[in-house]
Amino acid sequence: MTAFRSLSAAMIKGFLRDKMTLFFVFLFPLMFLVVFGLLLGDSGSDKTKIAAVGDGPVLTTLEQTGAIELEKHGDVASARQKVDDGDLPAAVVVSGDRVELIYAASDQVAAGTVLGIVSGVVDKINLGAANVAPRFTLETKSVEDASLKPIQYLTPGILSWAISISGVFGAALTMVSWRKKQVLRRIRLAPVSTTTVLTSRVLVSIGTAVAQGVAFVAVALLPVFGLKLTGQWYLALPLLVLGTTAFFAVGMLVGAFCKTEEAASGAANIIIMPMAFLSGTFFPVENAPPWLQTVSNVFPLRHMNDGMLDVLVRGKGVEALLVPSAVLIAFTLVVGFIAARIFRWED
Amino acid sequence: MTGARIPAVVVADIRKSYGELKAVDGVSFTVAEGEFFGILGPNGAGKTTTLEIVEGLRKPDGGQVTLLGEQPWPRNPKLLPRIGVQLQASSFFEKLTAREQLQTFGSLYGVSRRKADEMLELVGLTDKADVQENKLSGGQRQRLSIACALVHDPDLVFLDEPTAALDPQARRNLWDVLRAIQARGKTIVYTTHYLDEAEILCDRVAIMDRGRILAMDAPATLVRGLDAPTHVVLQKGLLTREAARGITGVDDAQEDEVSLTISTRKPAPVLSALAERGTLDGLQVRTATLEDVFLDLTGREYRA
Ligand SMILES: Nc1ncnc2c1ncn2[C@@H]1O[C@H](COP(=O)(O)OP(=O)(O)OP(=O)(O)O)[C@@H](O)[C@H]1O
Ligand SMILES: [Mg+2]
Numbered sequence: 001m002t003a004f005r006s007l008s009a010a011m012i013k014g015f016l017r018d019k020m021t022l023f024f025v026f027l028f029p030l031m032f033l034v035v036f037g038l039l040l041g042d043s044g045s046d047k048t049k050i051a052a053v054g055d056g057p058v059l060t061t062l063e064q065t066g067a068i069e070l071e072k073h074g075d076v077a078s079a080r081q082k083v084d085d086g087d088l089p090a091a092v093v094v095s096g097d098r099v100e101l102i103y104a105a106s107d108q109v110a111a112g113t114v115l116g117i118v119s120g121v122v123d124k125i126n127l128g129a130a131n132v133a134p135r136f137t138l139e140t141k142s143v144e145d146a147s148l149k150p151i152q153y154l155t156p157g158i159l160s161w162a163i164s165i166s167g168v169f170g171a172a173l174t175m176v177s178w179r180k181k182q183v184l185r186r187i188r189l190a191p192v193s194t195t196t197v198l199t200s201r202v203l204v205s206i207g208t209a210v211a212q213g214v215a216f217v218a219v220a221l222l223p224v225f226g227l228k229l230t231g232q233w234y235l236a237l238p239l240l241v242l243g244t245t246a247f248f249a250v251g252m253l254v255g256a257f258c259k260t261e262e263a264a265s266g267a268a269n270i271i272i273m274p275m276a277f278l279s280g281t282f283f284p285v286e287n288a289p290p291w292l293q294t295v296s297n298v299f300p301l302r303h304m305n306d307g308m309l310d311v312l313v314r315g316k317g318v319e320a321l322l323v324p325s326a327v328l329i330a331f332t333l334v335v336g337f338i339a340a341r342i343f344r345w346e347d
Numbered sequence: 348m349t350g351a352r353i354p355a356v357v358v359a360d361i362r363k364s365y366g367e368l369k370a371v372d373g374v375s376f377t378v379a380e381g382e383f384f385g386i387l388g389p390n391g392a393g394k395t396t397t398l399e400i401v402e403g404l405r406k407p408d409g410g411q412v413t414l415l416g417e418q419p420w421p422r423n424p425k426l427l428p429r430i431g432v433q434l435q436a437s438s439f440f441e442k443l444t445a446r447e448q449l450q451t452f453g454s455l456y457g458v459s460r461r462k463a464d465e466m467l468e469l470v471g472l473t474d475k476a477d478v479q480e481n482k483l484s485g486g487q488r489q490r491l492s493i494a495c496a497l498v499h500d501p502d503l504v505f506l507d508e509p510t511a512a513l514d515p516q517a518r519r520n521l522w523d524v525l526r527a528i529q530a531r532g533k534t535i536v537y538t539t540h541y542l543d544e545a546e547i548l549c550d551r552v553a554i555m556d557r558g559r560i561l562a563m564d565a566p567a568t569l570v571r572g573l574d575a576p577t578h579v580v581l582q583k584g585l586l587t588r589e590a591a592r593g594i595t596g597v598d599d600a601q602e603d604e605v606s607l608t609i610s611t612r613k614p615a616p617v618l619s620a621l622a623e624r625g626t627l628d629g630l631q632v633r634t635a636t637l638e639d640v641f642l643d644l645t646g647r648e649y650r651a
Binding site: 182185193 | 403404422424427430432436437438439440441442443447451452454455456457
């Protein structure tokens with residue numbers, strides 16, 4: 001068994017036997033995914049529900065628009081009651097050729113939407129009934145726009161965040177505990193190169209990141225959450241690796257500065273928490289004020305997030321990897337270099 | 348194969364200060380190949396600092412160290428497979444069992460995994476093979492730490508207080524292990540607080556205090572050079588203090604609650620005189636030990 005393999009094995013065993021680490025690496029971020037996924041799950045569907053009385057082509061066409069959901073009522077009074085109570089923004093009553101729309105004055109936006117859709121449908125049916133060929137034709141085309149259903153941005157965001165946790169904490173805590181427990185000094189006395197020790201640790205972190213990716217995507221794909229991956233999701237793999245090395249470098253820096261595990265955990269949290277919020281983990285970064293978006297560019301997580309969103313759910317190709325990868329590599333090199341310079345074998 | 352051999356360890360005038368404190372203040376010694384060398388001294392004497400400089404873990408402020416013909420500082424990968432080190436504070440990978448610790452450390456030296464069980468057997472931890480390191484007792488951890496230092500069969504072994512925290516049985520077992528290693532031609536340098544142990548195990552000892560070596564020789568030679576009296580201890584009541592002082596050859600006699608202690612530099616005639624008086628029951632003879640050497644050198648009682 002080579003030193004490389006047995007060191008990796010030793011670290012994997014240590015990792016799997018530490019319930020606390022397992023919790024923070026897998027369950028903790030998954031909890032966020034589940035909670036946010038369920039909480040925000042419906043806000044993406046913007047069908048407006050209105051009360052409807054009667055039947056006929058107007059109501060069928062209204063339903064076909066896909067923008068309106070009808071709640072059938074037997075009589076006008078109960079439909080009207082719904083609007084009066086504020087439960088529904090409007091009620092449409094069809095009796096023969098007469099279409100009556102009752103709407104609540106309080107919600108102007110909803111009222112406008114419903115009014116527009118209903119009058120559009122009525123006009124269209126009128127035209128058809130009058131046998132007049134329309135002079136203008138409207139062609140529509142749907143495009144993938146920047147706004148996504150919550151699960152679509154939550155999955156890449158929380159996955160990147162989780163990888164930043166495992167990368168930073170993994171590197172920092174291993175380094176501090178190995179230094180404190182004199183394992184570093186003992187390794188220094190063995191004929192094994194520092195490159196071997198370092199690469200085996202990085203490899204364990206990359207393996208962890210891949211495991212996190214599989215676990216999180218699998219959960220998000222469940223029907224309750226309804227994540228839809230694009231065809232080129234595998235392009236996320238290089239980002240996973242590069243993100244891990246970048247966060248590993250940050251962890252090395254933290255580990256080089258801190259003497260105790262407690263100090264290292266604290267420092268890692270102080271770095272990760274603001275970074276996660278500003279990098280679009282829990283909400284799309286486009287919703288933040290412009291200056292904050294600019295600030296967030298200093299975080300590797302921001303770039304990892306952008307890249308993950310592009311390849312996992314926005315359906316972009318290899319070209320979307322260029323900028324995030326370049327930033328992550330540069331970050332790894334610069335931070336890793338500084339960490340190597342201030343590295344200490346012992347206290 | 349004699350004479351031409353290079354010494355295993357050559358230490359020349361090493362020094363190390365921590366601020367004002369001279370932790371090691373001009374230490375020199377040579378250890379021959381196959382020798383069992385002990386470094387003795389009270390807490391803070393500078394034993395660990397000396398050992399760590401010799402192992403190449405610390406850079407000395409001054410002086411030279413040569414191990415098996417090589418310089419240990421800066422980190423010398425050619426030398427590392429040939430030396431085995433047990434640090435004073437045990438160093439283990441987290442959450443690994445005793446066997447896994449040995450396998451992992453062994454693999455750093457390219458040792459096969461099977462060796463682990465052999466080493467566990469050697470230090471009497473076979474039944475603890477699958478116990479995680481943090482669940483071992485202090486003495487068991489100590490034994491595991493020694494096994495980890497020996498797993499790659501080094502030519503030169505450095506052990507920092509290997510017998511601290513061991514129960515008497517484990518201590519004796521470890522003595523056997525160390526003697527067996529020496530019998531295979533390996534060189535051992537170790538530190539200890541136990542003067543009696545050093546007397547039994549070591550070919551030569553260096554007695555350190557306050558960063559300096561006070562004396563260095565074979566334990567027997569050091570003791571002989573001391574010209575210290577032999578103590579004969581009798582049960583109290585068999586003989587009065589005055590009667591004891593009257594025996595020819597007795598230098599002094601002291602009494603406490605349970606015993607009468609006679610000091611003499613001519614033990615043979617004193618013992619026959621005691622035999623004539625029929626007072627040999629429960630008699631003990633205590634010759635000078637390293638403890639007395641230490642007392643003599645430092646003017647202080649030796650407290651480990
Ligand atoms: N890293 C350090 N920084 C400052 N002082 C130190 C350091 N290491 C050791 N010392 C000091 O150097 C002196 C010698 O320490 P050392 O550990 O060599 O003693 P020792 O003989 O091994 O003692 P012990 O029997 O307790 O193990 C002590 O006074 C100690 O406080
Ligand atoms: Mg010491």
